[in-house]
Amino acid sequence: MMEIIKGGVTSAKGFKAACTAAGIKYKGRTDMAMVVSEIPAVCAGTFTSNVVKAACVKWDMDIVKSDRKMSAVVVNSGIANACTGEEGYNACRETAKAVKEALGIDENTVAVASTGVIGMQLPVDKLVNGVKDMATKLSDSEEAGTDASKAIMTTDTVNKERAVSFSLNGKVVTLGGMSKGSGMIHPNMCTMLGFLCTDANVTKEVLQKILSDVVKDTFNMITVDGDTSTNDTLLIMANGLAGNDLIAGPGEGYDKLYEAVYTVCESLAKTMASDGEGATKLFEAQVVNAKSKEDAKTMARAVVGSNLSKAAIYGCDANFGRFLCAMGYSGAQFNEEDVELYFKSANGELKVFDHGVPLAFDEEKATDIMKADTVTVFINMNEGDASATAWGCDLTYDYVKINADYRS
């Protein structure tokens, strides 16, 4: 049985974390975090699809694509280190070298991640001092993991961590993770970063396959503003210290690890969506009985991605035509005559559109349903048997405020 436990990146055996206030952008708060595995870990990763990739993304892709293991990740939440040319890539190297000097770890197994303003150079001296400080503070306590998850926040209003454990071949396997930001396909500017640590014993190939598959249905199904960052990074380290039999292909171990990764990623993804910049609500679109999985995903994402849908969700305005409109321009093909549409939340449910015809409905009831913290638009396509869910948030005055003058 999968068990959800309290914790994050330090929950699995052999992982330590630390953070520090390096003064890169913020004053009076932590802005660097480090996660270290006692022994080099098998690693996998997924990265932004943006043509413009931050220096640190290039650095990490190099590690993940090689047959090297990963021993540590260093994150800063002040400057994105994107569009920074050779000087930016050197900043990654200097950070990794600082970890080598402080901890004796091979610099080529140290990943780095950044989030913040694009087009500014990182102050390398502050990064190096930060690493030195964190090296003296590493701890496997739950608190150290939580503090790390707070240090990587930018415009996030809550820190995001989650952990699960399950048993395999009589051994307890644990997986914990933290993330910041609001998306993978469509993150907000401040970038989606995610770091997962597990003590599972697993091959690199299986780890990468599980991560890549899970991302498609979790992080890639959330959207805040349609802007795909230059820095999006999701990394997983598996150090094998749980002592389970090696997971090298299909079977019980594969299924359980998949479920663990899925559970943590879905939870982190939903938390990120509901904490989208300026958001007051989690906005969920469930598309069922579509012709294909791809169509279902495309439509669900279009609904939660539409500014007009999001503004209506914010205003508790049951303007369902906007959802149909978004489905219509998403690229998926369908007949509006087949479609049924409902609003659902903890406050009830209401059908508003039935096979091509708008229904007369109680506006007060609709408003009441939409006042909940999580609002679901449930769409039955009646054309097949494929389903998908996407998560987003409402569009508010605060989103504009946060982004109209982000740099100051």
Place this chain on the structure above:
Amino acid sequence: MMEIIKGGVTSAKGFKAACTAAGIKYKGRTDMAMVVSEIPAVCAGTFTSNVVKAACVKWDMDIVKSDRKMSAVVVNSGIANACTGEEGYNACRETAKAVKEALGIDENTVAVASTGVIGMQLPVDKLVNGVKDMATKLSDSEEAGTDASKAIMTTDTVNKERAVSFSLNGKVVTLGGMSKGSGMIHPNMCTMLGFLCTDANVTKEVLQKILSDVVKDTFNMITVDGDTSTNDTLLIMANGLAGNDLIAGPGEGYDKLYEAVYTVCESLAKTMASDGEGATKLFEAQVVNAKSKEDAKTMARAVVGSNLSKAAIYGCDANFGRFLCAMGYSGAQFNEEDVELYFKSANGELKVFDHGVPLAFDEEKATDIMKADTVTVFINMNEGDASATAWGCDLTYDYVKINADYRS
């Protein structure tokens, strides 16, 4: 020589317009307009690419695809008549029939267009009464055209009309038009509607080709919020009353008519972009020296379409990394090391990014440039010889306000 003249849909010979307050949604203002050609006109049109098409779009597509001519267009600005099933299509037929009864025009040559809330039925009695009233008021005065352009507004803050004339074979040919809304590919909810009237003598094939080509570089290059409406419609009627030799293929007549259509459409498109919901500025992206026209268009549209770019333009924040980020996820391929980026406006110009490296720049000067009514982001790709320009607007608190409770 092309001459820009004062006027709109009534500028060309043989076109009359009228409007009325039919009480469909708004109180105390006009909400229906009608444009009639003295004699049946050759027609062409372009329509929304949304899978969900409003009943009136289906009705008009049927006319444009047939070999029928077009004699009149009836527009209402209260209810979109989309997602309304058979009842919605009947509303189109009843409107056309009312025109037949009032003016003796074949109902199958009467186009209808709607903009407003999706998923509500139109009150047919109000439409019919509106048509009756307008039939008694038709006038070819400039004022009648202007009043019509006001009656089709929804959240628009200014009416939009433009006219040009040129001489051909010793005859004066005139083209005038009006539009409302904010886009064709990415219009705001209230739909982009455009109506062009010319007295040119031209074949249907040439008219459609010119319209389709012009739309690609004008209306399709503006964006307000990325939401493609169910109702977008651009129609042109050419009644031949100028008496020029028939324009049936390439040549002087073709070129002059193309220029006239282009001039009116570009002007209407830019006015729509700068009048985007809640907008305070026209936001222009010029991409030059790209590898292909398609790439240039894709990147220019991504830049003006990004919420983060738009919020930065609103805040006069020279956060140029957001533009590079948008170009990066647009789908176009390029090397950031080739790119130069400038801010330009009536207040000056400033280079901020040079071949992959961010430049130190004067923030005050940047803010001053960005305070202008029109702000241009000028991007030199240095990779080819293709160029494109896209137009949008800034993202403001008022956009959210307008759309959070649009229906009330």
